[in-house]
Amino acid sequence: MIRFANLYGELDSTTKTNEKVSAMVNYFANVEQADAAWATYFLAGSKLRRLVPTKLLRKWAAEEAGIPDWLFDESYQSVGDLAETISLVVPPGEVCDDAPLARWVTERMHPLGKMDEPDQRRAVIEIWRHSTPAMRLVTMKLITGAFRIGVSKRLLTRAIASHSGIPTEVVAHRLMGEWEPTAEFFQRVIDDSVDATLPSQPYPFCLAHPLDPKEGPAPLGEVEQYLVEWKWDGIRGQVIRREDSTYIWSRGEELMENRWPEIESAATQLPNGVVLDGEILAATTEGEVLPFAQLQRRIGRKKVGKKLLAEVAVVFHAFDLLERDGCDLRDQPLADRRVQLEQIVEQANHPHLRATELITQSSWGDFAETRETSREHRAEGLMLKRKDAAYDVGRVKGTWWKWKIDPFTIDAVLIYAQKGHGRRASLFSDYTFALWQDGTLVPFAKAYSGLTDAEIRKVDRFIRQNTNDSFGPVRSVTPELVMEVAFEGLQRSSRHKSGVATRFPRIVRWRHDKQPQDANSLADLMEMMPD
Amino acid sequence: MDELLRLTQHGLYCPAGDFFVDPSRPVHRAVVSHAHSDHARWGCRRYLAAKPSEQLLRLRMNADATFDFLAYGEKETVGEVKISFHPAGHILGSSQIRIEHRGRVAVVTGDYKLGDDPTCETWEPVDCDLLITESTFGLPIYRWEPNATIFAAINQWWRDSQEAGKCCVIYGYAVGKSQHLLAGLDPSIGPIFTHGAVEKANDAYRRSGVALPKTTHVGSVDGKPNWQGAMVVAVPSAHGTPWMRKFGRVSTAMASGWMAIRGNRRRRSVDRGFVLSDHVDWGSLLKAVELCDPETVWVTHGSAAVVARYLNEQGRDAKVLEGQLRREGDEDESVRGEVDP
Ligand SMILES: [Zn+2]
Ligand SMILES: [Zn+2]
Numbered sequence A: 001m002i003r004f005a006n007l008y009g010e011l012d013s014t015t016k017t018n019e020k021v022s023a024m025v026n027y028f029a030n031v032e033q034a035d036a037a038w039a040t041y042f043l044a045g046s047k048l049r050r051l052v053p054t055k056l057l058r059k060w061a062a063e064e065a066g067i068p069d070w071l072f073d074e075s076y077q078s079v080g081d082l083a084e085t086i087s088l089v090v091p092p093g094e095v096c097d098d099a100p101l102a103r104w105v106t107e108r109m110h111p112l113g114k115m116d117e118p119d120q121r122r123a124v125i126e127i128w129r130h131s132t133p134a135m136r137l138v139t140m141k142l143i144t145g146a147f148r149i150g151v152s153k154r155l156l157t158r159a160i161a162s163h164s165g166i167p168t169e170v171v172a173h174r175l176m177g178e179w180e181p182t183a184e185f186f187q188r189v190i191d192d193s194v195d196a197t198l199p200s201q202p203y204p205f206c207l208a209h210p211l212d213p214k215e216g217p218a219p220l221g222e223v224e225q226y227l228v229e230w231k232w233d234g235i236r237g238q239v240i241r242r243e244d245s246t247y248i249w250s251r252g253e254e255l256m257e258n259r260w261p262e263i264e265s266a267a268t269q270l271p272n273g274v275v276l277d278g279e280i281l282a283a284t285t286e287g288e289v290l291p292f293a294q295l296q297r298r299i300g301r302k303k304v305g306k307k308l309l310a311e312v313a314v315v316f317h318a319f320d321l322l323e324r325d326g327c328d329l330r331d332q333p334l335a336d337r338r339v340q341l342e343q344i345v346e347q348a349n350h351p352h353l354r355a356t357e358l359i360t361q362s363s364w365g366d367f368a369e370t371r372e373t374s375r376e377h378r379a380e381g382l383m384l385k386r387k388d389a390a391y392d393v394g395r396v397k398g399t400w401w402k403w404k405i406d407p408f409t410i411d412a413v414l415i416y417a418q419k420g421h422g423r424r425a426s427l428f429s430d431y432t433f434a435l436w437q438d439g440t441l442v443p444f445a446k447a448y449s450g451l452t453d454a455e456i457r458k459v460d461r462f463i464r465q466n467t468n469d470s471f472g473p474v475r476s477v478t479p480e481l482v483m484e485v486a487f488e489g490l491q492r493s494s495r496h497k498s499g500v501a502t503r504f505p506r507i508v509r510w511r512h513d514k515q516p517q518d519a520n521s522l523a524d525l526m527e528m529m530p531d
Numbered sequence B: 001m002d003e004l005l006r007l008t009q010h011g012l013y014c015p016a017g018d019f020f021v022d023p024s025r026p027v028h029r030a031v032v033s034h035a036h037s038d039h040a041r042w043g044c045r046r047y048l049a050a051k052p053s054e055q056l057l058r059l060r061m062n063a064d065a066t067f068d069f070l071a072y073g074e075k076e077t078v079g080e081v082k083i084s085f086h087p088a089g090h091i092l093g094s095s096q097i098r099i100e101h102r103g104r105v106a107v108v109t110g111d112y113k114l115g116d117d118p119t120c121e122t123w124e125p126v127d128c129d130l131l132i133t134e135s136t137f138g139l140p141i142y143r144w145e146p147n148a149t150i151f152a153a154i155n156q157w158w159r160d161s162q163e164a165g166k167c168c169v170i171y172g173y174a175v176g177k178s179q180h181l182l183a184g185l186d187p188s189i190g191p192i193f194t195h196g197a198v199e200k201a202n203d204a205y206r207r208s209g210v211a212l213p214k215t216t217h218v219g220s221v222d223g224k225p226n227w228q229g230a231m232v233v234a235v236p237s238a239h240g241t242p243w244m245r246k247f248g249r250v251s252t253a254m255a256s257g258w259m260a261i262r263g264n265r266r267r268r269s270v271d272r273g274f275v276l277s278d279h280v281d282w283g284s285l286l287k288a289v290e291l292c293d294p295e296t297v298w299v300t301h302g303s304a305a306v307v308a309r310y311l312n313e314q315g316r317d318a319k320v321l322e323g324q325l326r327r328e329g330d331e332d333e334s335v336r337g338e339v340d341p
Helices: A002-013 A017-030 A033-043 A054-065 A069-079 A082-089 A101-114 A117-129 A133-143 A153-164 A168-174 A183-190 A261-267 A292-298 A306-311 A334-348 A364-372 A453-465 A522-527 B051-060 B147-163 B177-184 B196-207 B242-247 B262-268 B282-292 B304-313
Strands: A226-232 A235-242 A245-250 A274-282 A314-324 A353-355 A379-386 A400-404 A408-419 A428-437 A440-447 A467-471 A474-477 A482-487 A489-492 A500-503 A506-510 B006-008 B011-014 B019-021 B029-031 B046-050 B066-070 B076-078 B081-087 B095-101 B104-108 B130-135 B167-171 B192-194 B231-234 B250-255 B272-274 B296-302 B317-320
Touching: A002 A017, A002 A033, A002 A133, A002 B262, A017 A033, A017 A153, A033 A101, A033 A153, A033 A183, A054 A069, A054 A082, A054 A117, A069 A082, A069 B304, A082 A133, A101 A117, A101 A133, A117 A133, A153 A168, A153 A183, A168 A183, A226 A334, A226 A400, A235 A261, A235 A314, A245 A261, A261 A314, A261 A353, A274 A292, A274 A334, A292 A306, A292 A489, A314 A334, A334 A353, A364 A379, A408 A440, A408 A453, A428 A453, A428 A482, A428 A522, A440 A482, A440 A500, A440 A522, A453 A467, A453 A474, B046 B051, B046 B081, B051 B066, B051 B196, B066 B081, B130 B282, B130 B304, B147 B167, B147 B177, B147 B250, B147 B272, B167 B242, B177 B196, B177 B231, B192 B196, B262 B272, B296 B304, B304 B317
Parallel strands: A314 A353, B019 B029, B029 B046, B046 B066, B104 B130, B130 B296, B167 B231, B167 B250, B192 B231, B250 B272, B296 B317
Antiparallel strands: A226 A379, A235 A245, A235 A274, A274 A314, A379 A400, A408 A428, A408 A474, A408 A482, A428 A440, A467 A474, A482 A506, A489 A500, B006 B011, B011 B019, B076 B081, B081 B095, B095 B104
16 A cells, blocks of 8 residues: 555656656556555546545544644645545554555445444544555545545556557557456456456547647648548447347547437447447437537436436437447548448448438638538537548547637626635635626636646635635625636526626736726627527 | 734734744744744744754844754843743754743744654653644544664665665655655665755755765766666655656655655655654643643644644643634645645
């Protein structure tokens, strides 16, 4: 467990990719496979479910430290991270239990979930007494489900590949899908003598790179070399039909069971040994795509009722074929895969399975005009994909491009601020923005990204000097700062004071040139609302 | 008690002695706890401080001022009060200022710490009726490790970086922190170099009789030496400046109490953060209050509201020193803004 805590510390304290990889390689080289499996599991972003309510952890930590609850809360305010606060406030442990990570998870953490409160308390305090502050930080993050680390799956894959000598693509494939973090699993990942693919296992997703909106697509080359389709705002998914079973995976590698019955039904019409890549969209079976707000009604529903199913149907818009007759097609050129995709979709002949519409134009200029009409089609822009390219797993840049339409932007006034988390835990870096309505400022969006670190420090100073009121952690400040806020979409919402909800709001720039009275009004925002 | 010390625009003022304690602006007569610029204000006409701070104060204050120095424990009558200085353990010459008037005793801690530090005299408790304490790190999240542990980690980092062919650059405030650091470095590992501001303070320390390992001012080095495996002690403001380029591949570290919090470590964008502070942590602050056993505590500088509330709940009469003394400057970690470069 000390090794894992150290690994966390090393990954947490460096931004250099090579150092991260070498920290992981070093870790894998020095632990048992069961530990390597658990580390892989956590580094890949999987979490334990929350095993102990944070409310109780705060209470016990205060008791163990011999401080009143309010003082724990003050400490938490200052640190900005619960697990870290606990690791600092609770007195150092008496002994240090350096059992392997796997044993810590299975013997000390997992059982917490099934205990009653007094037993939980005893077990948690025992964890504290048997750990160093570094171990405590990691265990508290794990048992509160807040474990997060700045390692991409690609880096993790690279580290395991470098540790084992297995090619990166093979490791990447074996890490896909759902698996149990066991020694056997890790052995399968790094074993070169086994064909480790399971029927449910998806392929790593090919990702598109954003096109520089200023340059446009001209530098990409000839227009004839590309397949062009709409960039949809749905749920990216892989539909697998193997051995008479269907598996639908999200890009976040979540197996989506029973959530898209229409698509499952369509998949039964596919032959075995087929894998499709595409987008799940709320759409009519005639092909018309519905607003994202409609799809949102289906997202997050584990089971879909009849009524909702009738009101919002989904259609799988397939844009790639990764496997046919059980053969991996990813090395074939896209143009060839596309021809086969169309055949397969036609043979399946199901209203909830379509091949994406291809758009043909004779010049990039014409495509630029098409792109301008994206919002009318409820698309986010265009996708440009090289016809001769293999289905690439993000190693080479430049086979798939997303050419998104410009976001909506509006000038708004900063009125509330709150301290950030993680790296910005001690700075006021989460802001609420407001727009004018009848001479008052109405909050409409929260944004916490887009400024440089230097700007954040300046805003932080402004907030500290211009706080008029505090509500818990939230500071109300003199409305003076104007910022340009961008967002991707808008929809009506009764839960918001302003009556609208924005999608992905973020700060474009600080408008030093504008006074608060120059900011936009709520009416200006309403005008941007689609249909 | 209020008549013994009161807070004015220029800082704490003692009417019975007609002097200011650690004034925030130039005044006619300043009684000064230590040589950091947020306590020893440049431009005063007259300074009274503890004898061991003489070299540092003369180095840093206006030369036309009149200086008076007292040995630790020695009493001097100023107006109607008796003043004496008692070790605060913060930096060389740092003192708690004891002010006695008609049998009542007030103690102003200045900045202080309880741990041992070979570069200055160790803090000792002073019985008093009123204690005015700093609270820079007055939250239970701050708990310093023993010096031996911290320096073992720093020296290990030095050895590891040396093995990796890198030059170590560690940042600490020029006066106090740097010398505390130097005293803990293991000079058998490699050569130690210093930033100009650090070396100046080193000279003052050495003149005062404090033993420090051999150091070489970076600016005095001729030619192109091999920096690999060396340790450079520099001021925090040097981080990321062109001055750093000459060292080639470096591993950087910051030594400060603020490094206890991960967010601060990251914002500093240094490779390592070592939690080495010259201020009291939560536990030692409480211990100091207990040992001095004052009737009343005024809390200033940092988490004053939290500490005052906690002490009140523990049954001690405590309050926040209203309109906390404004602190400026960037040479002591008690100035919170310093975390920002
Ligand atoms: Zn100081
Ligand atoms: Zn200070």
